[in-house]
Amino acid sequence: MNLKNRLLPLVTILIIFTVWYIAAAVYGIELILPKPTAALKELWAALKESAFWKGVGNTMLRSVLAFIIAFFAALCLALLSVSSEVFFRLFYPVVVILRALPTISVIFICYIAVKGWYRAVLISFLVIFPTLFSSFYTSVKQCGGSLSEVGKVYKVKKRYVLTRFVIPSVWASMYSDIVNTLSLTVKLIIAAEAVTATGFSLGGLMAESKSIVDMGRILAYTLVAIGLSYLTELFVRLAARTVKEVSVKWRYH
Numbered sequence: 001m002n003l004k005n006r007l008l009p010l011v012t013i014l015i016i017f018t019v020w021y022i023a024a025a026v027y028g029i030e031l032i033l034p035k036p037t038a039a040l041k042e043l044w045a046a047l048k049e050s051a052f053w054k055g056v057g058n059t060m061l062r063s064v065l066a067f068i069i070a071f072f073a074a075l076c077l078a079l080l081s082v083s084s085e086v087f088f089r090l091f092y093p094v095v096v097i098l099r100a101l102p103t104i105s106v107i108f109i110c111y112i113a114v115k116g117w118y119r120a121v122l123i124s125f126l127v128i129f130p131t132l133f134s135s136f137y138t139s140v141k142q143c144g145g146s147l148s149e150v151g152k153v154y155k156v157k158k159r160y161v162l163t164r165f166v167i168p169s170v171w172a173s174m175y176s177d178i179v180n181t182l183s184l185t186v187k188l189i190i191a192a193e194a195v196t197a198t199g200f201s202l203g204g205l206m207a208e209s210k211s212i213v214d215m216g217r218i219l220a221y222t223l224v225a226i227g228l229s230y231l232t233e234l235f236v237r238l239a240a241r242t243v244k245e246v247s248v249k250w251r252y253h
Contacts, residue, residue, distance in 0.1 A: 034216045043220035052205065059202040060228060062117070063189045066124035067182055070132050073125075078136035088137075099130035103188070111196045120192035120203070127188055128181050135177040179236045183229040190225050202228075 017036045024035040046052040081088035110123045193203025194210075202221060209217040 031213065032215060034219065038216045039219035039223065042214075042216040043223055046217070046220055046224075051200070054200050055202045055205050056224065056228070058117070058200050059186075059189055059193065062121050062193075062201070063124070063182075063186045063228075063232070066121040066189060067128070067185045069121070070125045070129045070181075070185075071178075074129055074132035074136050078133055078140055081137055082140050095130045095133050098126055099134075101126070103127055103191075107192055107195050110192075117198065119196055120189050120198055120201070123192040124185050124188040128185055131177070131181055135174050139174050175236075179233050182232045182236055186229050186232055187225065 020036050024030075024033045027033045030038065077091060081091060106126050107123050110119050110126075114122055190201075190203040190206070192198070193201040194207045195203075197207045198204045202225065206218055206221045209215075209221065
């Protein structure tokens with residue numbers, strides 16, 4: 001990637017902040033729409049607070065936990081569904097129901113029925129699981145089926161087909177879905193924390209700021225949420241590069 005391509009995202013960010021500044025100046029009510037400088041000032045103040053770092057840490061921990069649980073649950077159930085048509089027919093209605101549930105309904109139901117810090121984790125799991133399951137099922141069925149036939153023709157051991165071809169192929173086909181789902185998980189966790197007023201969390205801090213109509217602090221926390229989503233995407237990209245390098249080594253050993 002050359003320098004010009006690296007600078008283009010910065011240009012976009014600069015345009016966004018410029019439009020934000022102009023809109024705030026035209027609107028003229030700092031309480032409702034503060035200027036970017038006010039939000040950045042609040043962000044700097046938040047960075048000095050221990051409650052902020054504790055909230056961010058708890059939010060990211062919940063996000064990672066929800067994604068890992070949904071990831072492995074979707075993977076295992078997708079493998080079972082691919083291997084057993086009966087199981088797929090029995091289980092798929094559950095996926096359809098979960099996919100059809102409005103997110104706000106999931107949040108309200110869990111808010112009333114579930115107590116504890118894991119409430120936001122459960123909410124996020126119920127929302128992202130159907131997407132991951134469908135992606136895994138489609139990818140495994142397509143990649144696994146065709147590569148298994150190749151393995152039978154050339155008499156390649158099943159474990160080699162799985163580790164050297166199926167897993168890298170499934171990862172490649174699901175890469176964009178995993179990136180999008182992980183970013184969505186962070187946003188869902190923050191939304192669930194805000195609606196349920198979860199203590200010591202980024203969403204909870206947003207809810208507190210809303211209650212005292214502190215728009216500057218809300219926008220500061222919003223910038224943090226955007227940054228966290230970007231960092232999770234960057235992490236997945238690095239993981240994808242590592243998986244690709246390892247898969248290449250496997251294929252030649």
